[in-house]
Amino acid sequence: MIVGIDLGTTNSLVAFINGEGKPEIVINERGSRLTPSVVYFKNDQEVLVGELARSQMVLKADRTVSCIKRHMGSDYQVFISQRGYTPVEISALILRKLVQYAREYLGQEIEAAVITVPAYFNDNQRQATFLAGELAGLKVLKLLNEPTAAALAYGIRSEKKENILVLDIGGGTFDITLMEGEKGIYRVIGTGGSTTLGGTDFDNRLAQYILTTFYEMTGVDLTADKVALQQVQVNAERVKVDLSTVNESSVLIPYITMGEAGPLHLNQVVSRAAFHKICTDLFVEIRSLILQTLAKAGVEERWVDVVVLAGGASRMPGFRDMVSEMFGHAEIKTDINPDEVVALGAAIEAGMLAGAVEHIEFYDVTSHTLGIEDNLGEFVPLIPANTSYPVVQSKLFTTVEDDQEEVIIHILQKDDLNTAGSEGLVSLGRFHLEGIHKAKAGEPNIDVTFAIDKNGILNVSALDLDTGTTNQVQITGAVYSGNKESLNRRGRGLTVL
Ligand SMILES: Nc1ncnc2c1ncn2[C@@H]1O[C@H](COP(=O)(O)OP(=O)(O)OP(=O)(O)O)[C@@H](O)[C@H]1O
Numbered sequence: 127m128i129v130g131i132d133l134g135t136t137n138s139l140v141a142f143i144n145g146e147g148k149p150e151i152v153i154n155e156r157g158s159r160l161t162p163s164v165v166y167f168k169n170d171q172e173v174l175v176g177e178l179a180r181s182q183m184v185l186k187a188d189r190t191v192s193c194i195k196r197h198m199g200s201d202y203q204v205f206i207s208q209r210g211y212t213p214v215e216i217s218a219l220i221l222r223k224l225v226q227y228a229r230e231y232l233g234q235e236i237e238a239a240v241i242t243v244p245a246y247f248n249d250n251q252r253q254a255t256f257l258a259g260e261l262a263g264l265k266v267l268k269l270l271n272e273p274t275a276a277a278l279a280y281g282i283r284s285e286k287k288e289n290i291l292v293l294d295i296g297g298g299t300f301d302i303t304l305m306e307g308e309k310g311i312y313r314v315i316g317t318g319g320s321t322t323l324g325g326t327d328f329d330n331r332l333a334q335y336i337l338t339t340f341y342e343m344t345g346v347d348l349t350a351d352k353v354a355l356q357q358v359q360v361n362a363e364r365v366k367v368d369l370s371t372v373n374e375s376s377v378l379i380p381y382i383t384m385g386e387a388g389p390l391h392l393n394q395v396v397s398r399a400a401f402h403k404i405c406t407d408l409f410v411e412i413r414s415l416i417l418q419t420l421a422k423a424g425v426e427e428r429w430v431d432v433v434v435l436a437g438g439a440s441r442m443p444g445f446r447d448m449v450s451e452m453f454g455h456a457e458i459k460t461d462i463n464p465d466e467v468v469a470l471g472a473a474i475e476a477g478m479l480a481g482a483v484e485h486i487e488f489y490d491v492t493s494h495t496l497g498i499e500d501n502l503g504e505f506v507p508l509i510p511a512n513t514s515y516p517v518v519q520s521k522l523f524t525t526v527e528d529d530q531e532e533v534i535i536h537i538l539q540k541d542d543l544n545t546a547g548s549e550g551l552v553s554l555g556r557f558h559l560e561g562i563h564k565a566k567a568g569e570p571n572i573d574v575t576f577a578i579d580k581n582g583i584l585n586v587s588a589l590d591l592d593t594g595t596t597n598q599v600q601i602t603g604a605v606y607s608g609n610k611e612s613l614n615r616r617g618r619g620l621t622v623l
């Protein structure tokens with residue numbers, strides 16, 4: 127059995143294609159469809175995952191790990207009893223648990239999976255997700271973009287031609303995807319968003335608000351009290367969720383700390399209006415990210431026909447009101463549970479790979495600019511970000527020295543949004559082209575071709591047009607994964623003709 131997994135910052139889900147050919151969410155041992163992405167190291171032998179771990183977040187803050195997805199692909203480590211754990215290891219623990227739930231629920235071995243990732247996960251982040259899957263004993267058949275999965279879940283139902291905007295706001299990320307769809311054929315025409323904006327930011331705002339109010343009322347600062355902070359954080363999230371359905375919610379934490387005159391209790395009321403006020407800038411940011419994505423794709427707001435909402439935080443009335451106001455003319459899709467829509471889409475993709483559901487023709491888009499490095503170490507783009515594939519692009523290069531017989535083609539991915547480190551450049555691989563015909567510098571014609579096939583596999587080839595000498599390299603997943611070669615070796619002896 128191949129399953130679809132939504133490995134979320136806050137919650138994870140696993141889904142499969144059932145006997146009727148429909149995607150279905152696996153129910154875990156606690157009867158829940160969502161498993162919190164939290165790991166609790168009970169002792170050196172025992173590790174708990176999910177709700178049981180989440181309930182330890184307050185009392186065993188130093189032995190629980192949450193929101194690890196935010197650190198995927200970085201060299202961050204969490205230390206538990208002096209032992210360091212990588213984000214890959216923590217994520218593998220979560221995946222292993224999800225697979226166990228699926229195995230128990232289905233009574234079948236789970237051999238492989240489709241795992242979803244935010245559209246803007248860069249190469250390292252995708253690679254880390256892939257490794258986490260393998261570490262959990264899974265064959266990872268595909269890393270699927272979360273908004274693409276959400277559109278797939280709705281896609282099997284849509285028949286008429288539409289411009290579809292997918293807004294997925296989860297715990298830690300906000301993914302925006304703009305697609306053109308008709309009868310199961312979808313073309314992604316733009317992606318955008320942020321890997322550091324989600325429901326957790328709203329929780330943090332509320333937690334800060336609660337702490338400040340407590341300080342104003344009692345003069346006691348709780349920010350150094352780890353246990354109190356966790357309690358406030360957990361309550362802040364609950365208040366946020368409450369405020370999606372009611373206008374007012376309250377926090378009551380008895381005996382939160384000791385004051386000069388004895389124990390102090392935290393007792394506050396938070397209104398939806400107050401919540402919106404402290405989060406105004408977050409809503410403004412969300413709006414501008416949406417507008418940026420549309421502008422980059424050259425699409426006006428009024429050309430959007432359908433808006434698909436995904437991610438638990440899309441339930442916030444502030445979010446929904448903003449979306450209705452911006453896209454009042456469009457059909458706003460909310461009928462599939464926003465918590466589940468990504469996992470259901472992943473299950474559909476898994477089903478297509480397994481042949482359990484009919485294959486849907488589907489076009490995706492590159493998230494990064496792909497190109498090579500020239501002799502001066504400059505990035506030369508060949509395929510811009512947001513290019514739909516299959517696609518083939520060529521550019522002519524030449525030598526920089528007389529009688530030069532060899533060049534090194536260094537393939538790079540430029541991360542336009544996550545600009546951390548090395549100007550956002552990630553090395554995908556390199557190869558030599560030897561046997562170039564001897565000539566003066568600048569005379570040889572070296573054609574470099576980038577071709578991405580329908581599976582997102584990049585093939586880079588170089589050809590000396592005068593001798594017919596050629597060499598090439600295949601990079602599996604240039605769209606989403608490459609290796610982490612160091613960037614300090616140059617593409618040698620090569621310049622744009
Ligand atoms: N009714 C609700 N109102 C407001 N927020 C909600 C509601 N239900 C869930 N959330 C929030 O949604 C977020 C979790 O959403 P989801 O499960 O889609 O995230 P995720 O997939 O784990 O995260 P990401 O997609 O960023 O990796 C949490 O911040 C949670 O508090």
Ligand SMILES: [Mg+2]
Nearest residue numbers: 134296437468
């Ligand atoms: Mg999600």
